[in-house]
């Protein structure tokens with residue numbers, strides 16, 4: 045069995061908890077409080093910028109030029125998505141600025157950036173993979189199960205259920221599987237651990253948006 049299949053099985057309980065979260069079920073039926081979505085959007089805008097930087101750093105460390113190019117393009121896309129969010133969603137939802145990074149987003153970004161900086165490239169690739177993979181699965185799940193018409197969050201749903209995004213995710217999974225094939229058992233173990241930690245952070249990210257969780261002291 046490939047590294048990715050084995051590792052996805054480890055996070056199925058996290059994935060199933062994510063699709064049952066009130067943030068997701070309410071996003072699906074369009075009933076999610078605007079205030080929670082605005083908080084999510086503002087945090088995600090900050091997340092995408094730093095995530096893009098982490099991806100570019102992984103690209104710089106990639107073992108061959110095709111993989112370097114793939115990660116640099118993922119990084120560019122993350123930042124372009126961020127710009128598109130600014131221009132369209134921010135206008136639609138009345139968010140004035142991305143604001144500062146609140147605790148969960150701060151934690152997640154710094155986990156990814158320090159993994160990209162200090163760990164081996166295979167581990168860093170595994171750490172950023174849940175961001176791609178979980179979003180594709182959640183995006184497709186919502187798209188297939190949504191019942192609401194005129195959902196105010198339709199644009200968000202369409203972004204992640206799109207075919208183009210699906211192709212990028214498959215490519216990211218393939219690169220991680222190739223990296224795992226030549227990695228030592230110890231590195232493979234750390235790759236799995238990084239994938240699990242980032243999957244937990246994906247759960248926490250939505251949960252913190254539902255709770256609008258901010259720093260106690262600002």
Ligand SMILES: Cc1ncc(C[n+]2csc(CCO)c2C)c(N)n1
Pocket residue numbers: 088091092095118119121122125175176177179246249
């Ligand atoms: C917290 C959080 N996690 C994952 C994504 C999804 N995502 C954003 S950019 C990108 C890849 C490059 O296009 C992916 C998969 C998100 N938006 N926010």
